[in-house]
Amino acid sequence: MTTAPRADHVGSLLRPPSLLLARDDAAAGRLGPDAVRTAEDEAIGEALRLQRQVGLEIFSDGEYRRRSFLSELAAAVDGFTDGHSEMRWKGDDNQPDMRSTSKIVGATLRKRRRMTEAEVAFLHEHAPGPFKTTVPEFSYFPLSSWQPDVSGGAYPRREDLFDDLSAIVRSEVEALQADGVSYIQLDSVGFATLVDDDHREWLAGTGTDPDSYVAAAAEALQRCLQGLRCDGVTLAMHMCRGNSRNRWLASGGYDRIAAEVFGRVPVDRWLLEYDTERAGGFEPLRHVPDGATVVLGLVSTKTSRLEDPDDLVRRVEEASAYVPVERLALSPQCGFASVAEGNALSWDDQRRKLELVVSTSQRIWG
Incomplete structure (x- = not known):
């Protein structure tokens, strides 16, 4: 591992209105792919300037x-079809829980292309x-x-997806290493979803024991990443309870x-x-192995309140009771x-949040 910033961030940023408009125009047939790519490039340039400025x-x-x-x-892999997940979003706005729009597995999954090649080429430049x-x-x-009823022909059980998905993710990580990317981050929602009582009850009702699922998924991910850690590359994982337009999927500590x-x-x-x-609390951090860094997502991207x-x-001092402060860092939660x-924040809100992460990390670690 070489890339170890004390002030980190998860990755996604608010899209500027110009990019959202370009995507709407493309969906309506008013804009071609080259024009959309130009809009993306210009917006990414703006995002990079923001990150440097803060x-x-x-x-x-x-x-x-x-x-x-x-x-x-899903875009890079054949075998998905449009549908709705059984997972439901939660929020503070007194609206009914919403089912998540999702891609549903309808056939054997086969990787068709790279996921991140264009992203990496632009960032290298x-x-x-x-x-x-x-x-x-x-x-x-x-x-x-x-x-x-849709997926069972190709994968009789949920867990039968692990091998093909693992191979797809591993091949992308290997390609990123070959591309010279020094910080590769896996974004995970599945594990933290199963800290939530409602989702655990739902999964058990389908015939799958939640704890057995977590163990099988962790074992599959362990196999997926085995041997990939190397000098010069930081391999990270972000765990999230869901983050979509200020809503979330799950509540509960990491204890389970x-x-x-x-x-x-x-x-x-x-x-x-x-x-x-x-x-939940910081007590589960005692399970983090020696040598791994924990980036505490203490700054919320779901509210404009600073x-x-x-x-x-x-x-951070409280967390250091379980992980030494020299192995801690700071970021937004998602x-x-x-x-x-x-999320329902302004560009200036986003800037202030990122500035807070940087200034606080400097205060703690210098």
Whole structure:
């Protein structure tokens, strides 16, 4: 591992209105792919300038070429069809829970192309410093994208998806290493979804034991990443409870999954959501192996309210009871726009949040 910034961020950023408009025009047939690519390039340039201005030392393209943080996996792989997941979003706005739009597995999954090649080529040319590239981690897909009447012909059980998904993700990580990417981040929703009582009850009702699923998924991910850690490359994993237009999928601490996931998955860096009480306490961090860094996601991308720097310092001190402070870092809890529409924050709100991460990390670690 070489890329170890104290001030980190998950990757996705609010899309500028010009990019959203270009995508709408493309969907309506008013704009061609070359014009959309130009709009993406210009927006990414703006995102890179923002990151440099606030003092970040690791850069991303804001995931501006994607529909969502995980959309490129389905776009690059044959075997998916449109549908709705059984997973339901939760929120504070008194609206009914919403089913998640999802790609459903309808046939054997076969990788058709790279997920991140265009992203990496542009960042190699334009990023003002080291950059990260994000890849969807696969444990969520058997939960959200497997339905017995649609998927059962190719994969009789949810867990039968692990081998093919693992091979797809591993091949992308290997390609990123060959591309010279120094920070590769897996974005995971599946594990943290199963800290939630409602989702555990739902999964058990389908005939799958939640704890057995977590163990099987962690073992599959361990095999997927085996031997991939190497000098010069930071391999990280972000665990999220869902982040879509200020909503979330799950509530609960990491206690139920910590031993299996932290103990098995061989990564250098964990980016963990800790911005609300829904995330629980820091006690599960005792399961993080020696040598791994924990990036505390203490700054929320779901609200414009700016956190108190003193509170952030205090919470880092609390976490240091379980992981030494020299192995801690700071970030927002998730991206600002895990889906293209983004969370209900302004561009200035986003800037202030990122500036807070940088200034607080400098205060703690110098």
